[in-house]
Amino acid sequence: MTSSLRLLISNSYDPWFNLAVEETIFKHMPANQRVLFLWRNDNTVVIGRAQNPWKECNTGKMAQDGIKLARRSSGGGAVFHDLGNSCFTFMAGKPEYNKAVSTQIMVDALGSLGLAVSASGRNDLVLTTDDGDKKISGSAYKETHDRGFHHGTILLNANLSKLADYLNPDPKKLQAKGITSVRSRVTNLAEHIPNITHQKLCDVITQHFFDYYGEQADAECISPESLPDLVGFEDVFAKQSSWQWNFGHAPAFSHIVDERFPWGNIDFHFDVEHGVISRCQIFTDSLNPAPIQELADLLQQNRYSVTTVTTAINQILPKYPDFAAELQEMSSWLGNAIK
Numbered sequence: 001m002t003s004s005l006r007l008l009i010s011n012s013y014d015p016w017f018n019l020a021v022e023e024t025i026f027k028h029m030p031a032n033q034r035v036l037f038l039w040r041n042d043n044t045v046v047i048g049r050a051q052n053p054w055k056e057c058n059t060g061k062m063a064q065d066g067i068k069l070a071r072r073s074s075g076g077g078a079v080f081h082d083l084g085n086s087c088f089t090f091m092a093g094k095p096e097y098n099k100a101v102s103t104q105i106m107v108d109a110l111g112s113l114g115l116a117v118s119a120s121g122r123n124d125l126v127l128t129t130d131d132g133d134k135k136i137s138g139s140a141y142k143e144t145h146d147r148g149f150h151h152g153t154i155l156l157n158a159n160l161s162k163l164a165d166y167l168n169p170d171p172k173k174l175q176a177k178g179i180t181s182v183r184s185r186v187t188n189l190a191e192h193i194p195n196i197t198h199q200k201l202c203d204v205i206t207q208h209f210f211d212y213y214g215e216q217a218d219a220e221c222i223s224p225e226s227l228p229d230l231v232g233f234e235d236v237f238a239k240q241s242s243w244q245w246n247f248g249h250a251p252a253f254s255h256i257v258d259e260r261f262p263w264g265n266i267d268f269h270f271d272v273e274h275g276v277i278s279r280c281q282i283f284t285d286s287l288n289p290a291p292i293q294e295l296a297d298l299l300q301q302n303r304y305s306v307t308t309v310t311t312a313i314n315q316i317l318p319k320y321p322d323f324a325a326e327l328q329e330m331s332s333w334l335g336n337a338i339k
């Protein structure tokens with residue numbers, strides 16, 4: 001008899017690949033199937049579908065350190081992933097889909113390792129420690145008319161100082177709507193059970209998944225080199241990897257950046273829609289406002305990104321040789337301010 005369960009293990013650490021696999025499997029699975037997908041991402045910040053990355057994370061530091069940004073299609077806040085963080089996804093058709101079931105499977109699996117874990121009022125799993133409850137897992141959900149998934153993280157031995165660094169945004173004058181992350185006190189399971197590994201964790205989650213349904217399934221390993229037949233995967237992967245989705249899908253926002261240079265004060269007011277500068281106004285008392293105005297005009301209708309700034313400055317430079325040093329100075333300041 002074929003099993004109603006499917007167990008998928010990703011061997012890739014690329015968040016864009018893994019999220020595209022998750023999305024494609026979810027879209028095409030038969031509604032009577034139950035899927036458990038286990039995966040990890042390296043050096044990544046994953047944000048919720050309605051979040052603003054420039055507001056929620058330190059995008060400048062992330063770019064410097066080669067940390068990928070990945071927007072997911074579920075709601076909720078921003079989390080940091082590295083190989084010390086494990087991810088799980090439970091998928092099921094409706095009406096069976098029930099996040100209370102998957103949450104209980106996780107609580108029981110972690111309990112079987114001797115950990116006092118419970119579901120918090122929010123979407124977290126917390127570990128009871130001598131120092132109070134600490135978050136070890138965050139979850140998010142997605143539902144369509146006939147199916148749903150619950151995915152979440154488990155902190156095993158993630159780099160918590162990186163976690164704090166990347167999720168601590170620069171204090172920018174950013175006015176933005178969108179979902180704000182809820183910062184928590186976190187802990188790694190390895191601090192509480194030193195011999196825990198990703199593999200052991202996957203084994204207990206799998207065992208509890210099988211036990212709950214009273215069935216088993218062989219594990220299928222997925223990687224870019226061995227992709228099962230996933231209808232439409234290429235398109236989903238292209239979207240998931242795109243700047244337009246990961247950054248550009250941020251809800252509209254505005255950003256004011258100002259600086260006092262020896263040669264004048266400057267205020268840039270940016271309005272950004274779909275990640276594109278829809279309006280850029282400047283206010284300056286510089287005696288030479290023309291190149292600055294020209295810069296503001298050139299920035300409009302382009303991506304809110306460092307590349308946009310450097311490209312525009314390079315375009316203006318030859319026209320204003322007497323203002324070159326000031327333009328260079330502005331380029332690095334403005335690039336820094338919006339990255």
Ligand SMILES: Nc1ncnc2c1ncn2[C@@H]1O[C@H](COP(=O)(O)OC(=O)CCCC[C@@H]2CCSS2)[C@@H](O)[C@H]1O
Pocket residue numbers: 046072076077078079080081085087088123135136137138139140151152153154155158163167180181182183184185186
């Ligand atoms: N990896 C990880 N795990 C648990 N908690 C984390 C993690 N990284 C950061 N945090 C803490 O959670 C808050 C944000 O909590 P908040 O509740 O705002 O958001 C979440 O939990 C979202 C979980 C999404 C899970 C998906 C599953 C597959 S891909 S990502 C952050 O400020 C930190 O304090």
